[in-house]
Amino acid sequence: MLTNQAPSSKHPNIYEFTHGIRETDFDRFNVFEYLKETEDSFTQPAYVFEALARNLYQVREVKEIYNKRKEFDLIIIDSFINDVAYPFVHEMPFIVLCGMGLEPMHSAVMGNVLNPAYTPSMQYLWNHPLSLIQRTFNIFGSIHFGFIYKHWDPVPVVQTQINKLFPDLPSLLELERNVSLTLINSHYSIDMTQPLLPSQIEVGAMHCRPGEALPQDIAQWIEEAEYGVIYFNFGSMHKGEFLPTKYRNIMIEAFTKMKERVIWKFEKELEGLPDNVIIRKWLPQQDILAHPKVKVFITHGGLLSSQETIYHSKPVLAIPIYFDQPKVAAKLQRAGFGIALNLKELTVPLVVDSLNEIINNPKYAEAVGKASLILRDQKATPIDRAVWWTEYVIRHRGAPALRSTGADLSWVEYLCLDVLVLVHVGTFTLFWVSKKVLALACRVNKKKKTE
Known part of the structure; x- marks a missing residue:
């Protein structure tokens, strides 16, 4: 596994190494400072792509793995803004993992162009069905996003650097078209139902699992909560220390007005916490969500967290911050699983009223409970599906029989x-x-x- 994260697995069959390129060290990325400079939550600074493409193949271990790539049976790469990895897959069978769910742009590469009449592009949060005006904006927005991505930034920026290192390689867009299979982090029970190719496999909530025993201090804190527990976690990317003091104080004051106990994932010590609040640098999220005394999950609206809260049947108070989170949060609210708030509009009464509404109105728990039953009701688990299809591609040397003939057509021919x-x-x-x-x-x- 080649990542920008520190190794996290101790399994003897897994070898992880970190490329160490400074520009991609998101542990110190202060998203709140970044959002002060731009209103576009869907972009990353262009220098990140250029620096990664320029430096990745200069790292000794990366270069060694690249030179040995044909010794592997299969390569798996992440789909989104990861074009820098495509030199690895030249003349190799490979699978793409769509961690953000079904992506219209990548689906089109496989020969399955999703209909923009009902498939919203990333930047819009519209309800269904789309109106005439919304469909018009959606069609042109989808075309605009795809054109910018592939012909302006980041693909051309990365391609320029890759050409200097590998002048004889086919283009990145050409390499991308040779994908054998896509593992999609979605499921029709919690996402939009879409027509899929045999080579597009839904493995949404693949990481979800039944709850396990909690650490003793956390277990005791939850068990002794007379009125239940509120769980608060803004994810691994948004460090608590970067949360602006204004919003931090709003949350603390709101918790003082709640009778429930609060478990808050926060990386540093905090002063002035009420007696009903404890903080920890790290928390076993799924084990906490699985506990019956947890009444509501305050989340940033990350896709994986949203899948976990549905799997464990917990209503949410979603406060999105960045990237796809506003879209995920809006979807959770539309489905009736909870309430979504705008971070910039937070007030103490708004937070308190929203929490009380979610906790005391059974409709939220009932809605997410029904979705949880459907999500769990599968013939095979998502992880089993992912393993079987991964090994299928290996057994059949890229599984060319799965390839759609539509992938060979130009957009003029396809349409x-x-x-x-x-x-x-x-x-x-x-x-x-x-x-x-x-x-x-x-x-x-x-x-x-x-x-």
Whole structure:
């Protein structure tokens, strides 16, 4: 496993190494400071892509693995903004992991163009069905996003650096088209139902599992909670120390007004905490969510956290911060699983009222409970599906039988634009010839009458 994270597995069958490129060290990435400088939560600084592409293959271990890549049976790469990894898959069978769920742009690469009449692009949070205006914006927004990504930034930026290192390689976009299979972090029970190819496998909530025994101090804190527990975690990427003091104080004051106990994932000591709040640098999230005394989960709206809260049947108070989180949070609210709030509009009464509404109104727990039953009701577990299909691609040396013929067509051919042009030209030609023939017949007829 090649990542920008410190090794986390002690399994003897797994070897992890960190490339160590400083620009991708998101442990120190202060998203709140970044959002002060831009209103676009869907972008990353361009220098990150350029630095990664320029430096990745200069790392000794990365270069060694790259030179030995043909010794592997299979390569798996993440799909989103990871074009820098495509040199690894040249002349190799590979699988793409769509960690953010079904991505229209990557689905189109596989030959399955999703219909923008009902498939929203990343930047929009619209409810279904889409109105005429929304569908219009959605179509042009999808085209714009795909064009910018592949022809402006980041792909051309990465391609320029890759060309310097590997001048004989096919283009990144050409390498991408050779994908054998996609493992998609989604499931129709909690996401939009979409038509999929045999090579597109849903493995949403693959990481979810039944709860296990909690550490003794956490278990005791929960068990002794007379009115239940509120669990608060903004994920691994958003460090608590970076949360602006204004919002931190709002949450602390709101907790003083709650009768429930609170477990808060926060990396540093905090002063002025009420007696009903404890903080920890790290928490076993799924084990906490699985406990029946946990009444509500305050989350940033990360996709994995949202899957865990549905799997463990816990309503949410979603306070999204960045990237796809507003979209995930809006989806949770639309499904009736909880309430989504805007971070910039937080007030103590708003937080308190929202928590009390979620805890005391059974409709939220009932809605997420029904979704949990459907999500768990599967013939095979997502992890078993992922393993089986991964080994299938290995057994069949890339599984070319899964490849859609649509992946070989240009966008002009796929959308039958050439056929439409031919039909229009043919219709116009027939109309023009008919008009000329009729005109000639009229002149001949007129001449005969004159004679």
